[in-house]
Amino acid sequence: MSQAIVLYWHPMSSATPVACALAELGLPHERVKVDITTGEQRRPAFLALNPNGKVPTLTVGDAPMFEALAIELWLAEQHGVQRGLWPKAGTPAQLQAFSWCTWAYVTYGAQVMRRQAAIDKGTPDDDHGTAALQAMDQLLAVLDERLAKQAWMLGEAYSLVDLCVGSVIGYSAYLGAPVNKHPHAQAWLARVQARPAMQVEA
Ligand SMILES: N[C@@H](CCC(=O)N[C@@H](CS)C(=O)NCC(=O)O)C(=O)O
Structure with a gap:
């Protein structure tokens, strides 16, 4: 058990x-x-x-x-893995899964925190807040390029990578990140956020 x-x-x-x-x-x-x-x-x-x-x-x-x-x-x-929501150990997809989840929380997340700090200070559009939005815009372009070629982060099927990356991107949109400038990322985010599991009280 x-x-x-x-x-x-x-x-x-x-x-x-x-x-x-x-x-x-x-x-x-x-x-x-x-x-x-x-x-x-x-x-x-x-x-x-x-x-x-x-x-x-x-x-x-x-x-x-x-x-x-x-x-x-x-x-x-x-x-x-057993539920088909994460790649098997040792596969190329597993390497991408670790990479993109870390990208979202660490690389993109650093800019989210920078923007959040400017908002918390009451000056969302100070130098830090603006630079964070520009950096997020560049990172969103990388994400958009991937999602122009495939429906989900790992290919043709939804996975927990979509949930992980989508959660960070979704929060950043709430802080003003220009997700709507990146049509594939924007459409993907809407699909991620529509999942029944995203509607739980949380
Ligand atoms: N990097 C941490 C951040 C956790 C975090 O900052 N949690 C906040 C809520 S969003 C919290 O518990 N704050 C309580 C406090 O700082 O006293 C993670 O991803 O788990």
């Missing part, structure tokens, strides 16, 4: 893509809401699971893990 999975989450947060991935996989799990607006994330019991005091945090049996990207990759590797 597989070990119990518990997701520590807060609505509309970095935990959202993890909640959607669990729904897409149809994996039974428990949800524990951590109210990050009242400081629940700094309680000792929670810090023992994630010393950073952040959601998402996942426990698998007694073992905790954190960072949305790590959790999504673990879920995909552990539970996605």
Whole structure:
């Protein structure tokens, strides 16, 4: 029997893509809401699971893990292959899957954080906010080129790479990233966001 999975989450947060991935996989799990607006994330019991005091945090049996990207990759590797939602180990597609998910969270994500910082300062269009949008525009062109040739990130079938990359791109659009200048990426994002699993309360 597989070990119990518990997701520590807060609505509309970095935990959202993890909640959607669990729904897409149809994996039974428990949800524990951590109210990050009242400081629940700094309680000792929670810090023992994630010393950073952040959601998402996942426990698998007694073992905790954190960072949305790590959790999504673990879920995909552990539970996605048998459901046809993640490539088999050792295939060229698996290498692309790791590359694009990391691209979204690390390379593109750095620009998202830069834009977010400018917005949080109350000056979204200061030098940093504007430079972040320009950098995202260039990265979106790379994504658009891939999606001009194929319907989904790995080819002709939807995978958890679409969920992972689409979650970051979707959030960036909300911060003003020019996704609508890139028609293939824009159409793909709409298809990703229409998945039933993306509609879960998260
Ligand atoms: N890089 C982390 C970011 C996690 C993060 O910043 N979570 C926010 C919610 S979106 C949080 O828990 N904030 C609570 C706090 O900073 O006190 C990840 O992807 O998991």
